[in-house]
Amino acid sequence: MDYTQIFADPELKDEFLDRFEEIRDASAGAGGLESVGALEAVLDIDHAADAVKQMSEGTWQGDDSGVEAIILRFGRPVHLIRGGTFDTSADAPDGYPESEVVAARLRAARPRLERVIPSVGRVDLRNHREPWAGTGWMVAEEIAVTNRHVARAFAERKGGRFPFRTISGRNVRADIDWRREYRRPQESRFRVTEVIWIAPDAAHEDVALLRVAPTGEDGEPLPAPIPLATGERDGLSVGRWVGVIGYPGQGKADPDDRQRIFDGIYDHKRLAAGRLTAIERDRWVFHDATTIAGNSGSAVIDLTTGRALALHFAGWPGERNHAVRASDVARIVREHAS
Structure with a gap:
């Protein structure tokens, strides 16, 4: 950190x-x-x-x-998302005080965050040993973006294609649920119909593109794509305040630290505030919002513009979080999903 x-x-x-x-x-x-x-x-x-x-x-x-x-x-608290929004008005469920300064920044960005929250979902798996793999979000019409290592849980490269894996003789299936909110039973599940692209190991971009069915299991339409910040002056600067939207799981972090930060609540949609801490030229973005396993594939949203600045892909406790910059995501979408 x-x-x-x-x-x-x-x-x-x-x-x-x-x-x-x-x-x-x-x-x-x-x-x-x-x-x-x-x-x-x-x-x-x-x-x-x-x-x-x-x-x-x-x-x-x-x-x-x-x-x-x-x-x-x-x-750097982590807030539950329920009903498509978040609540910073009270202390955490365990009574731990949280920064009012940080909470005020999130509340000021509420309209912009509420526009993109519905477009971030949990990548669920069927016919697999794990119930879910990570986070994904809408990046273009009928296309969701996630991480390479998330997509590899259910798909593999064969030549120029990326078929779904077979486990114990059964084809793995992936869906994206745009809700999965704490103590909210509603679902919004959409079938992943195709894995369009998984970046090769040699690429520094930990990115995969998924084609998603245009309507959900209950007939609802897909949420809108999150706009990408791709311009030179489009918010990508050290110190910029961001909100990371995703699905933190239990991971392998210290159990006491997990309990202290996440109140024992995992696998549900969350919002974590932080700032961009560094930018590597033509490579990665770094941020200090609180993340854990399951946040892989989270959207890093600029609190000022509501645009996605980056795609979160990894974090190292005590150090910093890595993310793929939005301009690289946009390029990959142009090259492989047009």
């Missing part, structure tokens, strides 16, 4: 220090960290202020106090 970027926002830094004791005590009480007494012994306001200063300057080397876990949960 790039803590330097988190505290590059002076409002968030001030809010964290002002509310530090509340945040620390809630962290200890929620479990997964030390008891309140033990945590107070190693993590007081002076220690926190020193840690924040080092993080702001980029000199933080880490320690065993638990401050990193506290900062991540407070400054």
Whole structure:
């Protein structure tokens, strides 16, 4: 995690220090960290202020106090999506306080986020050992984009084609459910009729294109494609605020960290706020929104424009998240799905 970027926002830094004791005590009480007494012994306001200063300057080397876990949960929370929208008006279900500064940025972007939330879905599998593989989203008419490693769970390259896999003599089937919201039984399932493209291993773009049936199981139409930010001045800059929409699963992260961040709720649609932390020329975009396994294929949405800046494909705990830039996604769609 790039803590330097988190505290590059002076409002968030001030809010964290002002509310530090509340945040620390809630962290200890929620479990997964030390008891309140033990945590107070190693993590007081002076220690926190020193840690924040080092993080702001980029000199933080880490320690065993638990401050990193506290900062991540407070400054980069993950919100449930229900009814096609999100709620930042109350603390998390486990009572953990979350940043009002970050919440205010999301609320300001609500109209733009609500336009694209319906176009992000969970890639479900049938005749497979796993019930689902990752996240996908509409990128063009009847075409969804996901990651190469997601598509490989159910399809494989044979010559210039990408047929569905056969497991135990049965053909695997893939669907996209555009809902899968927590405690909401409604589904919106569409058949993946064809795997159009899976990028080869040698390509740096972890991208796959799926053709999706024009109508769902209940006769509803496909959601609209999410517009891509492909211009030089179309929001792709370090520090840009983004919302990552996808389906975090349990993954292999530390169980206490998973519980602390996701409240024990997995496999459902979520919104995570963060910022772009770095951009590699002609290659990848990096961001610091909170993600986990299942977020593969998530849409990285610019909070200012509502356009997709990138396609999330990987994250390394304690480091940063990788994403394929939207201009590369657009090029792949032109080359392989026209």
